[in-house]
Amino acid sequence: MNRIPRRTLLGYSLTVPAATALLAACGSDSASTGSAAPAGATTVAPDTATTLAAVDSAAPSGSAAAPAGATTLEGTINFANFEGWLGANTLTEFNKLYPGIKVNQITADVGFETLAPKLKNRAGDFDMALLDARNLPVLDQLGVLAKFTPEEVPNAANVDEAFRSRFDPEGDNYVTTDYGRYGIAYRKDLVSEPLTSWKDFLALVPKYSGKVLGYDRPRPMLAAALFAMGKSANTTDQAELNEARDMIKAIKGGFARFSDGTVAEGLLDGSAVMVVANDYEIVAASAKDPNIVWVEPTDGTLGYIEGWMIFDGPRNDLCKAFMNFLFEPKNFADFVNTLKIGSVMTKANEFVDPELLANPIVNPSPAAQKNITYAEDIGEAEQLWQQAWDEVKAG
Amino acid sequence: MGRSQSGVTTKSLGQRMRWRQLGLLPDIVLALAAFALPVAIMVSYSFGKGSPYTFEVDVDGRLDSYRRLFGDTYRGAIIRSLQLSAIAIIGTALVGFMVARCLVQLQGRTKVIALGLITFPSVVSFVVRINALGDVLGPSGPVAKATDTVFGTPTVLLSTWRGVVVGTVLAYLPLMVLPVYAALERLDHRLIDAAHDLGAGWFRTLRTVEVSAAAPGLTVGAFLVGTLALGEYIVPRVLGGGKTLQLGNILAEQATGANRPFGAAVATTMLAIVAIAGAVTALVLRRIRAA
8 A cells, every 4th residue: 555655755754853863872872782682583593482571671682792593594685675664773783683684675676566466476586575464365365475473573572462463363474563544734824724534625625726635546545535425444335436436536626636656745845735645754744844734534544554574485584583673672663763653562662752652643642543444455346446546537 | 403503502592591591480489488478478368357366367258358448437548548649649740850850951060969969868767857857847847937927827737638748749759850860861952952943832842842751750750659658657647647547557557466457458459559550650651662
């Protein structure tokens, strides 16, 4: 679902000096403590299994002492990942513990639509990837996933239960890295009307014609109309989809464009006054311009959960080591702080930038959390959504 | 064993012919492996159904993908793609002919520089060029500023159909200019003088002498521009604001996973259009040569 080029967005976030300084402080602090290596990081080597209790007492990463067994792991992990979608210190610190493992990030083959057919055809040499968790049933049926046990990736247990088991009750297919949702963002200096729901948003599109942006993707766009209609954002009902299609089609002329990239740029340069937006885009944009505000639509938000998945292959041990490393709380905090995303690991929160934790855009209130409808795998009905969206564009 | 007048035996001639034919074998194998086989597979997929879970295509002869493609939703996309193709041909032909006409009149280093200016943009990535054009056609670009100054209202072409047309014409202009230039370069300029001497006016000379001479180049250029514009994906995407549906976009977005049969139907249709265009081009060229 998440196909926005993230390099641009990371560019925004990295310009916020305070946060950058904090990240640097986190990194250098952890590197200079010189304390014992995280217990969890050592567990992947078959001869160094440790318990989850040991994980809880994990010392900061980046210690000089390499875990036992770490040096025996050698090779290159081919990791399909959005460019820059890692903590600022992740690779450096990981390599201190596992000097024999190189992580080769493949940023050209990201996203389920691109990657899944290649995995099926065994094209390319992918060891692991960041993917939308709703695609798990498809990947499972393709038979490309390497399952893992809690003993192999003990730090996976650090992820909050609500996120860990949302799409994977057994917790043996992927580990959640982040979640996000689609809401509304607007410029409060240019939009005076109350804007609290999708219903408000869609009603205002004609008024701000040519100054509204959306995404060129069926799920978030049709979900906006479905929420406004009080219907499910995972509907497979053709009539409901047609109604949503007609609703967007009727106001299509008001959209300046359906973006396949970012929408925040439009808000920042003033060419757009309100947009359908991904939360993490708006965190960075609102930090740059306080006139940009995020709206938690009262009629619902479409959410997604992303996670790291390992593909069956000869380098599964290396991937498990890398995965286990990331989910050590301090390392995970580095990931969250760098990307300015919501944390899915309460245990890591003590290391997360307090400002970020308090930011309701990426860390919504429990009430707002309840308002999220996560995009589910809808099987063949995915084609109905695509067709309805194509009909919007064709009209 | 017979012997020809040149002293070469007929058998050895036959053998040499066979060897020559054998020399074509690598080309034939390459064409089969790299083109015919993938196309055959693609065409067969267009008559199947894809599984959303395994991505396997069950080829059972169904026509669902074609019914979908030629149904209400996508028929408009086919028409819009053909429209863009036709407009691109006309636009590049009009501009390209004038540019080529100027080029042939240049001499020496000036001509080399002018040709370089025409061809140089082609070495820059297409995506980069089109994105840069987006800035030119955007709300703060020179087009909007110039129209604002002259007419009092800025004309923003970005995210509009007109922007797509302008972008396509500019992007493919070199493909029209070069063949037309090559054709006009062969024109004996004394024919133009002769036409004038015989009383033909400017327009008649242009039509009967220059356009006739440029006809093979215009035909080849039309084929190149038309077929490429038909499947254009980047220009509508970047300059059209993602608000219109064209064959290239459908193909790019739906040729994977469970949608492979539909993507294959789109590709097969495009291939058929290109094949027809190729046949028409060949026919026109033959007629031009015969005339």
